Amino acid sequence: MKTIYKIGLTCTALIGLTITGCKKEKFVELNTNPQLIDVITPEQQFMNAVASIQGDRFEAYYDNFRGIMPWMQMLTPLAGNSVTFISESGSLRNVRYGIFYPAVGGNLTDVEQLIRKMSAEEQAKRVHEVEIAKIVKAYYAFYVSDISGSIPYTDAFMVRYGGTETPKYNTQPELFDILDAQLKSAVTTLSATQPVAQTSFGKNDLFFQGDVAKWIKVANSTRLRIAMRLMKRDAAKMRTKVLDILAAPGGLIDNANESWIFRANANYADGGDWSAGNLRAPRPIVDFMYTNSDPRIRFFYQENLFSQTNFDLAKAQGKVPASSNFDPRRYYGVATSPDASAAPDFAKFLNNITITVRNASGQSVPQVMDTLSLIQPRLFAAGENGGTGMNAFPLITYPDVCFMRAELAARGVTSESAESWYNKGVEASIRLYDDLANKAKIIDRTGAANYQAVTATEISNYLAKTPVKYDAAKGLDQIISQAYLNFFKQPNEAWAIFKRTGMPNTTTVVALERIIASGTEQSIPRRAALSIPSITNLNYQNITDAYKAMQADPDFGQGPSDITGRVWWDKK
Structure with a gap:
């Protein structure tokens, strides 16, 4: 004791x-x-x-x-x-x-x-x-x-x-x-x-x-x-x-x-x-962030290994066709749908090549070249x-x-400015992840330090992109989408x-x-599976009574273990 x-x-x-x-x-x-x-x-x-x-x-x-x-x-x-x-x-x-x-x-x-x-x-x-x-x-x-x-x-x-x-x-x-x-x-x-x-x-x-x-x-x-x-x-x-x-x-x-x-x-x-x-970066988010120059992309994910230097080595070593052109895009995500990621048109992204590079000691070592991005592990x-x-x-x-606050305004629950709170939210989210990435000391795929501070210009440019610039006609969609990224x-x-x-x-x-x-x-799960208590559990009666009460709601699903069922607030 x-x-x-x-x-x-x-x-x-x-x-x-x-x-x-x-x-x-x-x-x-x-x-x-x-x-x-x-x-x-x-x-x-x-x-x-x-x-x-x-x-x-x-x-x-x-x-x-x-x-x-x-x-x-x-x-x-x-x-x-x-x-x-x-x-x-x-x-x-x-x-x-x-x-x-x-x-x-x-x-x-x-x-x-x-x-x-x-x-x-x-x-x-x-x-x-x-x-x-x-x-x-x-x-x-x-x-x-x-x-x-x-x-x-x-x-x-x-x-x-x-x-x-x-x-x-x-x-x-x-x-x-x-x-x-x-x-x-x-x-x-x-x-x-x-x-x-x-x-x-x-x-x-x-x-x-x-x-x-x-x-x-x-x-x-x-x-x-x-x-x-x-x-x-x-x-x-x-x-x-x-x-x-x-x-x-x-x-x-x-x-x-x-x-x-x-x-x-x-x-x-x-x-x-x-x-x-x-763990891989997902294609839907990566595509949106890359297309719209979202500064958070470099905090969420790591670039693939196809740098200009590695691409040139791959060419010189005959690992890619001599006619190949360098792709400056370094962020690619995996298709999130199982069938899509297994489809032939996507399979090429999962086929890596190996080149020979020189390490810090000058020794020749193999380097697997991965086309797809990974999650930033230190975040x-x-x-x-x-x-x-x-x-x-x-x-x-x-x-x-x-x-x-932006969502509540967009729904008319409050009289505040949805646009103002939305813009504040986007900027605050970018600055939050800038701070988190800096303090986490994020790295690139080689293990080297890779933090690059966000600039005010990056934020203003992002907010000016058509899918990001606030539009009241689709404001709720934009607010939810940015909250999701946040x-x-x-x-x-x-x-x-x-x-x-x-x-x-x-x-x-x-x-x-x-x-x-x-x-x-596929249906996305909506709640946790609830464990069935043993009859010897001291609280067996209260647990089973609670489960029965929840099951009285048809939205709860087929039973305690049904993860596609819903808790009370998640009404259909």
């Missing part, structure tokens, strides 16, 4: 503003031993919760790289998508559920309960800490419910404090109301003047180091994201909530410095299951191949908020905006491919 406590303190001492030497698994150990609650502070337990949010590498490996991102045509495997890539078992494991129960939800509950055990004087000093913990807990509960539907929440996480071992499930409509009320209450409390000076999470707050004003903006911005999920279920209710949120004290995230992003040093995500290496794992840059995991960013590092939100709006699709500004496998068009 003492040993684990010392580990916790050591990590606290080393962590500073980012995760450094301690492995992320250490942060959840305290939650598994209830006796340790007596020796840990609320501030340390808040840090443990925050570190756990992004701490499971399987979410990157299974849920993002092999589930959501291929489904949303954001990447493919090396040889393109297989004919079974949508139905493959295990492609989406709903890892977030296991992160929330018990680590994130439990640790954040501990923060509040530990403070409640203190004297009235000490509790009065920690009102802000309680509310900030509630904001994070509400956000992550929403994130879990987003693809799972009903989840235990109001009865959950209280076993060590005399609560039930069999928590009832909150339905998604109940939960959305509960979370909205909690976030709104947090904003009210954090905006009010407290009678005594407040303590701060300080460096234990790995997001904002206890900056209350920024947490107020995060709470309001989270409310806005949740409210927009109501669009298909209850547009009138969504509008009422949106207008209430826009009038809330403290406002929304309003600049890049207020973006809610978890940042950690290179060894937090250093390859392995975090790795985006050997997702800064520690890839010994990298020393900074990892970033966005939750809600300034461009996210810009695009939400969510490259937030695949759940790309998936959500597709489910909520039906865009992007085959006819939108960013035109995706029809996903055809063995001649049959």
